Amino acid sequence: MSEQNRRKFIKAGSLALAAGVTGAFASCTTEKSPIETPNINFNNNYQWKMVTTWPPNFPVLGQGCKLLAKWVEQMSGGRLKIEVYGGGELIPSLECFDAVSHGAVEMMSGSGYYWAGKIPAATFFSSIPFGVSAQQMNTWILNAGGQKLWEEIYAPFNLIPLPGGNTGQQAGGWYNKEINTIEDYKGLKIRMPGIGGKVINKVGGTSVLVAGGELFTNLERGVIDATEWIGPYHDYKMGFHRVAKHYYFPGWHEPGTVLEMAMNKDKYNELPKDLQEILYAAIMRLNQWMLLEFDAQNAIYLQKMIDEGVDIRAFSPEVLAPLRQASKEVITEMIDTDSQSKKVYEHFQAYRKKAEVWSKVSEGKGASSFKV
């Protein structure tokens, strides 16, 4: 990737910083109470807006949202059109939640942990450190009861959330210092959001928030010692391998991050039944597509990095064990102070317990421990 393209990419990577319209928007739905009987009026047209927390045309994430809009338009024969806006194009990224909650915008693509300030439990629907795989997050949410709880905690905000993509297993991050023992985190300044950041603080490091567009320079100039981002595909395009010494795995803080598609409940209810189903199916298709696209591209870009001699490392069990312990402590603090978080996390843990036995046994690992 040329220097110019890299800079362009990094610029696009700047999250949520462009100024945007923050007033109320006119909803473009052409009529208020469509017929909801089986006799659908195929002449009613709907024009929706989707705001996203991703930079415009961000690979996989922004790209997927545009695909969804295309699928919905094709399936509805043009009756439901969705205009997709990158972060900052219509409103700043982190205002998406409020805009959709108030109905100024019909839907958004983001991830639960962005709204942890409003709904602490939302973070459990995006990423849980030392949690489960992407597939298991999907199973928990869609086929093992998680969805009901998710809807419950978003209901007061008039939002319907759905899993609308998954990054799969993320990378541990780029470090300019070797991490051989947990002591090496002492004084380390790393960009890491969410629960992961709190874990870093607990083991003696300092987690900082840096916008995507500034990460490369901050890492290059030593303003930060390390950063996590996503995985080989996006990380390669950011050029981190040119300014950081080591690329660590696994991304213990994000083992399978769920991306969220949330809709304003009233706007959704205004749609006739067929368009509701079309939207739902498109989101499910997107949910699968994003995970597979991450999986496909990460494999390709990891190989590129290996070919280019990037120093790829694995955190040792001696480093992972105290991080796991610190994660438990951070989560315990969360659920001790918020009953909704407690309810969601306990539901997750009950699923996880069974899922881990199944995963272990099905892969033929340690099944002897389950013998009579």
Next chain:
Amino acid sequence: MSEQNRRKFIKAGSLALAAGVTGAFASCTTEKSPIETPNINFNNNYQWKMVTTWPPNFPVLGQGCKLLAKWVEQMSGGRLKIEVYGGGELIPSLECFDAVSHGAVEMMSGSGYYWAGKIPAATFFSSIPFGVSAQQMNTWILNAGGQKLWEEIYAPFNLIPLPGGNTGQQAGGWYNKEINTIEDYKGLKIRMPGIGGKVINKVGGTSVLVAGGELFTNLERGVIDATEWIGPYHDYKMGFHRVAKHYYFPGWHEPGTVLEMAMNKDKYNELPKDLQEILYAAIMRLNQWMLLEFDAQNAIYLQKMIDEGVDIRAFSPEVLAPLRQASKEVITEMIDTDSQSKKVYEHFQAYRKKAEVWSKVSEGKGASSFKV
């Protein structure tokens, strides 16, 4: 599950044995050349049939096909209705391929290895012993080029194949004899279809084909020494834990079996663009749903088995290594005698090579071997 229900389930499990209509069917499509412009005529209705290789109302598989029909009907506002038939209800299961190929029926749900007699390479689109996970099969097919090859090999039969579900990691099977070394397969009679069966024969066992409905009795009476089926959910309902001593994992022969939804190409092309997209999205939604449902139910039923004291075992590395070697030999024989199989398998292997490095590194395993 009561004895009566178990028998009912087992009876339903009888695959492809009921007599069925084998003549030509009238297609119920109401018109031959729908408008394919953006101005869709919402008044054209289509009535499709889907034949399946699964027993009627078979959990997850048959159930999922009925869900798909419901989704399509809702999304299309009733313009595309699909009648789903269990195996043997309209035609015998193994005649599905021909019926859809000839256009007597519009679509079918099955799995590629059922058609290995017609298209040897089709088996690589369902299950490859010691292959990759369900997610990786999906990535290979949908996001890494596999789909194009699949369409290529089905094109002469006028069929469009798509992944329409996945069983996830299957179980190794029920054995009345301990398998401690590869020698224990000598003389062992086991029900195992596909490439797995050939592998069994290569290591000295005898693979036999037994219809689902006869498995329980054959195992009980010692007609066979072992059988594979699917995974904890379906296996529990079949009651195998009552007549077999050991339940072995992993299902090395089926690490993530792709289920196939195939459509007659002419019938598909007759649909207006919006219904084509609706059908595609519904199949993608089904593809995800089935995998997650297997994942959710298998975890629950494995726990039931553990609670009931089922003897769950893991094949030792000493048993798996020669099985892996025998699998390689069987596949080599396949690709040496069929150029299409060679092309498909080499494409799969190229994907797999990258995917395995990514999977290993992302989980933080052995990444040191990729260090410069």
